[in-house]
Amino acid sequence: MNIELEIKLAISDAAIVLLKQHPMLQKPMCPSSKRRLISTYFDTPDKQLRKQGYALRIRQDEGLFTQTLKGRATAQFGLTARNEWEWPLEQFALDFSLIPVPELKTMFSDSNVMQYFSPRFTTDFIREAWDIELSDQTLIEVALDRGIISVGEHSSPIQELELELKKGNPETLKAFANLFQVELGLSPENRSKAARGFALC
Helix, strand or coil: CEEEEEEEEECCHHHHHHHHCCHHHCCCCCCEEEEEEEEEEEECCCCHHHHCCCEEEEEEECCEEEEEEECCCEEECCEEEEEEEEEEECCCCCCHHHCCCHHHHHHHCCHHHHCCCEEEEEEEEEEEEEEEECCCCCEEEEEEEEEEEEECCEEEEEEEEEEEEEECCHHHHHHHHHHHHHHHCCEECCCCHHHHHHHHC
16 A cells, blocks of 8 residues: 555646746656556446545556555645555456455445446546656656546546655645746646546546
């Protein structure tokens, strides 16, 4: 289990142009990476897993599959924090035996629940990311996500900036995010992709 610490910001088309010109992202030691990420989120129609504060997905990344379980988001150091578990998969198929949370093990052993457990929505976006190491050895991933959330024939756009703390000082991440907000005119995005997907459902 890891604890994910991140700040999510909404970003406009004009701000994306400014972001890519920002001096912090122009350093020789800060190359960008770009890849397509497709995630399918699973739950029952009445969102039993969501009601317990969890989100379960399979993400496809360059032909590899990863199963991820995320816990309920909480505030920590002024950031969004949540428990996160990840496991590599050999194919696009959930492996419930990997789930370590006792109350979820009980849920997944209930055949009356599991017969309704199925994909609820999909996120499909391009992530352009930069790893920035600051003077106090804090490492921050700056990830620009642009794509779509889909539920059947309904959809909603994704256009956001995620600043995730990979190592180091959470207060440095907070100050870094404040700098970007002021310089690029960004606003906080308090909803996760999972929250937006379930709302669209």
